[in-house]
Amino acid sequence: MKKNLLILLTVVMVISLFTGVVGAQENLTIQGSSTVLPIAQKAAEVYMENNDVSISVRGGGSGNGIAALIDGTTDIADASRFIKQEEVDNAVANGHFPVPHRVAMDGIAVVVHPDNPIDKLTLMEIKQIYTGQIENWSELGGTNQEVVVISRDSSSGTFEVFNEIAVEGERVTPGALLQASNGAVKDTVANTEGAIGYVGLGYLDESIKATKVNGVYPTNSTVASGKFPIARPLFMFTDGWPEGLVADYINFVLSAEGQKIVEEQGYVPLH
Amino acid sequence: MDWKTKEKIIKYILLIFAMSSIMFLIGIVIVLFREGLPIFYKIGIIDFLFGQEWYPTYDPASFGILPLISASVLVTLGAMIFAVPIGLSTSVFISYIMPKSIKNFIKPIIELLAGIPSVIYGLFGMKILGPFLKDIFGLPTGLTALTASIMLGIMALPTIISLSEDAITSVPKKFRDASLALGGTRWETISKVILPTASSGIVTSIMLGMGRAMGETMTVLMVAGGASAMPEGILKPVRPMTATIAAEMGETPVGSNHYQALFGIAIVLFIITLSFNIIADLTRKRFYKKVSGK
Numbered sequence: 001m002k003k004n005l006l007i008l009l010t011v012v013m014v015i016s017l018f019t020g021v022v023g024a025q026e027n028l029t030i031q032g033s034s035t036v037l038p039i040a041q042k043a044a045e046v047y048m049e050n051n052d053v054s055i056s057v058r059g060g061g062s063g064n065g066i067a068a069l070i071d072g073t074t075d076i077a078d079a080s081r082f083i084k085q086e087e088v089d090n091a092v093a094n095g096h097f098p099v100p101h102r103v104a105m106d107g108i109a110v111v112v113h114p115d116n117p118i119d120k121l122t123l124m125e126i127k128q129i130y131t132g133q134i135e136n137w138s139e140l141g142g143t144n145q146e147v148v149v150i151s152r153d154s155s156s157g158t159f160e161v162f163n164e165i166a167v168e169g170e171r172v173t174p175g176a177l178l179q180a181s182n183g184a185v186k187d188t189v190a191n192t193e194g195a196i197g198y199v200g201l202g203y204l205d206e207s208i209k210a211t212k213v214n215g216v217y218p219t220n221s222t223v224a225s226g227k228f229p230i231a232r233p234l235f236m237f238t239d240g241w242p243e244g245l246v247a248d249y250i251n252f253v254l255s256a257e258g259q260k261i262v263e264e265q266g267y268v269p270l271h
Numbered sequence: 272m273d274w275k276t277k278e279k280i281i282k283y284i285l286l287i288f289a290m291s292s293i294m295f296l297i298g299i300v301i302v303l304f305r306e307g308l309p310i311f312y313k314i315g316i317i318d319f320l321f322g323q324e325w326y327p328t329y330d331p332a333s334f335g336i337l338p339l340i341s342a343s344v345l346v347t348l349g350a351m352i353f354a355v356p357i358g359l360s361t362s363v364f365i366s367y368i369m370p371k372s373i374k375n376f377i378k379p380i381i382e383l384l385a386g387i388p389s390v391i392y393g394l395f396g397m398k399i400l401g402p403f404l405k406d407i408f409g410l411p412t413g414l415t416a417l418t419a420s421i422m423l424g425i426m427a428l429p430t431i432i433s434l435s436e437d438a439i440t441s442v443p444k445k446f447r448d449a450s451l452a453l454g455g456t457r458w459e460t461i462s463k464v465i466l467p468t469a470s471s472g473i474v475t476s477i478m479l480g481m482g483r484a485m486g487e488t489m490t491v492l493m494v495a496g497g498a499s500a501m502p503e504g505i506l507k508p509v510r511p512m513t514a515t516i517a518a519e520m521g522e523t524p525v526g527s528n529h530y531q532a533l534f535g536i537a538i539v540l541f542i543i544t545l546s547f548n549i550i551a552d553l554t555r556k557r558f559y560k561k562v563s564g565k
Contacts, residue, residue: 061524146411153518154328155529171326174338177414177508178497180518191402194411 026245028055032065032078035157036234038265039104040078043253046261053245069237070094075246077237080106080157098237103253105268107201107223107231108162109210111186113193118142120212123229126166129196132173137194149176150188150197158182162198165230166213182266198230202266223268234267303541307534310334319535325499327519327529334532338501340539342416342509343485345502346495349420350427350484355477357424358431363461365432366439378436385429393493396422401494408506414496416509422490427480434479438472439465441562471558478551482544488513512536 030040037059044055065077070091083098091098110126112118118140121129128134129147138144151172152159163169179185185197190207197208201218204210210218214229222228242250252258259269311319314334322335361381365374400421401413442465450460466473496508497518516533523530 148411154326155519155523160328169329171329174324174500175498175508177412178499178510178514178518180492187397188412188414192412 026053028053028076028245028249029058029074030055030076030078030236031058031060031068031074032076032237033062033080033157033234034059035080035106035160036078036103036236039234039253039262039267040076040236042261042265043249043258046257047249047252051248055249066098066237069098069239070096072096072239075238076249079235079237080161080232082233082235083237096239098239099241101236101238101242101250101254102233102270103236103250104234104259104262104270105223105231106157106161106234107218107220107228107268108158108166108198109201109204109218110166110196110198110213110230111189111204111208111210112196113189114207114209115193116142116209118211119209120215122214123166126213127168127170130167130172130176131170132175145194148192148195149173150179150185150192150195151176152182152185152198153178153180158198158200161232162230165232166198200266201268202263220263220268224270231268300541303534303537307531307536307538310528310531310535313528313531319532320539323501325515327532332528334528334535336512336532336536336539338499339510339512339515339536341502342495343511343513343540343543345416345505345509346419346423346491346511347481347484349416349505350423351477351481353421353424354427354431354480358428358476358480359435359473361428361432362436362439363466366436367457367461367465378433381432382429384425385433389426389487389489390493392422392426393490396490396494410506412496412508414494414508415506416495416502417505419491419495419509419511420505422494423484423487426487426490427484430483431476431480434476435469435473438469438476438558441472442468443562468562469558471554471561475551475555475558478547478554482547482551485547486513486540486544488517492517512540516540 028044030044032040037057041057044057047053048055062077062079062081065074065079066083066087068074069077070087072094077098083100088098110121116137118137121140125134125140130149130151132149134140135147136144137147149172152162154163154172163172177188179188179197182199182203185199186203186205186208189195189197199208201220201223204218216222216228218228218230223231236250236253238246238250253262254270259271262269314322319334319336320340321337322333323337324333324335325338326333365377369377396418397414401415401418403413404410404415404418405413446464446468447460450464451457455463491511492514495511495514497510497514498508499510499515500507502509516536519529520533523533
């Protein structure tokens with residue numbers, strides 16, 4: 001019996017020693033926007049392959065991420081919008097100083113069937129189409145054909161950006177067809193002559209036609225430069241100017257390799 | 272270990288496994304109601320069930336699911352209009368007219384239809400039936416309630432054919448013989464004796480077919496179009512309840528009103544399909560009482 005106890009004690013000590021070593025490993029926590037999540041996640045995976053650190057990445061939304069930064073429970077907050085004044089005030093009152101880092105651009109192309117003669121639209125026209133005020137392409141100088149409005153499911157990040165910038169937060173017509181992915185939108189537009197839809201830039205190919213919006217054609221460079229209107233920057237916020245592991249991770253995301261990950265995940269790299 | 276204890280152990284192991292499916296059912300029901308019930312208090316049962324606007328992510332949000340319920344009912348009824356005549360004629364044909372040797376070959380093939388994954392039905396509807404209907408009716412899009420109805424009808428066929436064929440075959444042979452002996456023709460025997468006797472068994476098969484159509488998710492997500500407006504006709508895109516849950520659940524924040532509303536839809540769906548199953552069960556019991564003559 002005594003012998004067993006001794007063995008048990010030794011095992012416990014060895015284990016605690018071991019976890020002590022693991023505990024000494026550097027930790028980094030990232031929390032926030034589900035739009036930035038794929039970038040943060042993939043970058044963390046690649047970074048952890050090359051460095052002996054532990055990075056945990058969580059979604060939950062931009063607001064939750066920034067709230068965690070204000071409370072000091074996360075090192076980096078992902079956000080698909082800029083920080084609000086109220087949040088800055090709260091953070092400063094708590095002794096934290098959020099610093100924004102732009103890590104990628106998110107751009108959304110408006111697409112129609114390749115046979116549709118319409119090749120440019122204004123934001124106003126897009127809004128009128130999506131709110132159901134324009135129902136026929138002839139109203140825009142096109143062929144006499146009913147507009148088939150195609151939208152994404154309302155919980156998707158793509159919908160959120162499009163609805164905010166192009167539809168200005170108004171309600172999309174209930175007659176709009178819902179598709180659950182960028183790929184499904186592309187497929188439906190490619191098979192429907194009267195269709196209009198929107199997809200991330202990574203999904204453009206010859207089966208659908210991207211229109212100019214306010215005279216600007218969507219490309220990586222027009223999105224990165226901010227000329228193309230349906231685009232937004234994606235941020236990572238740090239508490240104070242980053243140092244050590246946080247700085248190294250942010251630098252990795254901004255490096256050529258990190259920006260390649262950005263592009264692979266369907267977003268627009270900064271350079 | 273003697274054989275008696277061995278038997279006992281085996282008995283209890285089997286009991287645990289047998290109980291597990293009941294435990295799963297109870298677990299699912301508990302989770303469903305725990306997550307979904309709060310929305311009924313927040314929105315109000317009437318506003319939730321009969322509201323005509325589904326804008327769950329806007330501010331202020333609208334959580335009216337009448338368009339979604341109507342869409343589910345519409346495509347299910349459409350599917351039955353399509354599947355019941357075909358299913359019934361098929362089952363009468365294979366149980367009475369077809370030689371037994373061919374029947375034993377045909378019935379398993381029909382039942383094979385049930386084994387095709389629903390995503391394949393969806394692909395077929397999206398790529399072949401949808402464009403076909405679009406050309407025939409000159410529609411702006413082929414993804415409509417009609418497309419979904421036809422696909423769901425095809426998917427419900429094996430259930431309807433197989434069960435109503437069983438019902439027709441289990442009508443006692445003496446009923447048929449008596450009718451023929453009284454000078455009834457074959458058609459009179461089928462339409463006035465066999466079908467009325469088998470009617471409750473046929474109703475069972477239709478109810479189960481409806482349950483299948485109502486609960487089907489992948490196919491309607493792919494072919495029904497997904498417009499959340501109140502359905503205005505069979506040739507318009509609609510969005511059934513199942514498609515809404517499947518499309519929106521992925522990115523909905525856990526515990527939000529939208530999340531609870533999706534569980535609320537699941538409760539409504541659960542109650543509807545459960546009542547179909549209960550009706551099917553009751554009519555099945557009535558049927559066996561009738562044919563056994565007790």
